[in-house]
Amino acid sequence: MRKQLLILSVLLISMTVFGQKNELKTAEKAIKANNFSAAMQAINQAEGMIANADQKTKAKFYYLKGKALYQNGANSADLEKVGAAFNQLIDYEKETNKLKYSNEAAKIINDLINKLAASASTDYNTALSTKNSEDYEKAAKEFNTVFMLSPRDTSYLDNAGLVYFLAKDYDNSIKSYNKLLDLNYTGVATVYAATNKDDGKEITYNDKKSRDLQVKLGLAENPRTIQKESRRESVYKYLAQNYAAKGMNDKALEILTEGRKEFPKSYSLLIDEANIYYSKGDEAKFKEKLEEAIEMNPTEPTLYYNVGVMNMNQGKTDEAIENFKKAIELKPDYADAYNNIGAAIIDKTKPIIEEMNKSLSDFDKYDKLQAKQLAIYKEALPYYEKAYEYNKTSISTVQTLMGLYENLDMTEKSKELHAVYDKLKQ
The missing domain is CATH 3.30.1490 (Dna Ligase; domain 1)
Known part of the structure; x- marks a missing residue:
């Protein structure tokens, strides 16, 4: 009984080997005849039997599969599958140390890479001009395909991730950046x-x-x-921005936290973290992160400005004014900072106006309160004038300044601004 089973087993192996070689011959003839669908049909038939094949047969199988998929460079060829097949061949021949088909396969891959990389760069430049999502998408797919053809060239996957992001294809961008993290990509x-x-x-x-x-x-x-230089910090940055664009702020913060563990001195990641807290409506955390950013970059005026805005929102007027003044010290033409100092000063009139409304019948008290009100307006006036000097197109600044001139009986200046206001409204 054992002899019969052994004979049967040998017979089955012989039939399998015969089947493999027969299918590969069919595939080879079909490729020479440019009948690639027939070649792939034969390849698929042989694939189920290839696991136990000898080195020579396996190498030929991988080679013919790549050639059948390549279709002599036809536009209909699935380049990702072509790359996978030829790279499998190259890896196998490298492993077995018998390089029969690798040079041809490598040449085909290199030609495809050069052609596709050039096309991707051209399409990307077109997208930069048109700002069209479809143009970005086309370039991103090409960069991604180059990476699939040559997985060692991870910079193309980085390009794909960025351009997918610009195309607002956040899912594919996330996929690209997560893959880069999995590969421990640095870009160095x-x-x-x-x-x-x-x-x-x-x-x-x-x-x-x-x-x-x-x-x-x-x-x-x-x-x-x-x-x-290293691109890894940017991978965390854009991955987080993708999640934020999808409304997944908590996931974005998770990525930024991970990134900041690796790059604790990253100002860019810190600012992104602050902005996401702002998007979530967490003003306390936003302010906390901005103050941390000031320690890291004490000469950036917008940080002081934004902390000033948060202080105003929290009713901390004096602290807000200090922050706005620091922003102006660093950026003397900071129109918005001048405007906000004026607004913070005018904010001090709120309790006075409330008291005035309660004292309409007490003329002496009302006049004294109004005098305090006008004194505050005079204090705020030069800041609004500076804001207007550096930004003459802000309607809100012009309106406020016009109102101050009217309240302070500065009739001629009020008339001048009325003319400006009328033009801005057009």
């Missing part, structure tokens, strides 16, 4: 470049030796080595 790289003597365009090379040879042959000039 040494780029070897030179200038093409024929057209003056920059060429990049895989290694220094290739570049130097081109220069030696007189085909290129001006050789240079470019050190690319």
Whole structure:
């Protein structure tokens, strides 16, 4: 009984090997005849039997599969599948140390990469001009396909993530950036470049030796080595912005927290974190993060300005004015900061006006309160005048300044601003 089973087993293996080789011959003939659908049909038939094949047969299978998918470079070819098949072949032959088909496969992949990368760059530049989501989407898909063709070139996946984001395709952008984090991508790289003597365009090379040879042959000039800095911080930044764009603020904060653990001195990630707290309506946390940012970057006027706004919202008028003045100290033409100092000063008239409304029949008290009110208006006036000096197109500033002139009986100045106001309304 055992002999019979053994004989049967040997017979089955022989039939499997025969079937594999038969299907591969069919696929090879179909490829030569440009009948790629028939080639793929034969490849699919052989695929189920390939696991136990010998090295030579397996390598040929991977090669023919790549060729059938490639379709001699036809537009209908699925380039991601082409890349997967040929990369599987290259990895397998490298593993077995028998390189029969790898050079041809690598050449096909490199040609596809160069063509597609150039097309992606052109489409991206077009998108920058048109600002059209569809143009961005096209470029992003091409960058992503280049990465699929050459998974070692992670910078193309980084490009895809960014351009998907610009296309507002947040799901694919998130997918790209999460993949980069999974791959521990940094973007740090040494780029070897030179200038093409024929057209003056920059060429990049895989290694220094290739570049130097081109220069030696007189085909290129001006050789240079470019050190690319880490892009990992930006991966966290854009991943968080994608989640925020989808309204997933808590997830965005989770990503930023993770990013700040890795980059604790990142001003950019801190500001993004602050902005998300603001989007969530958490003004206390927003202010806390801004104050942390001031410690990190004490010469940025907008930080003091925004803390001033938060202080105003919390009724801390004097603190707000101090922040706005600090912003002006750093940026003397900061029109909004001047405007807000004026507004903070005028805010002090609220209790006076309330008391005036209660004292309509007590003329002496009313006159004294009104005098205090006008004194505050005089204090606020120069700040609004400065705000108008640096921004003559703000209707709200013009309206407030016009009202101050009227209350302070500055008739001529009020008339001048009325003319400005009428033009701005048009």
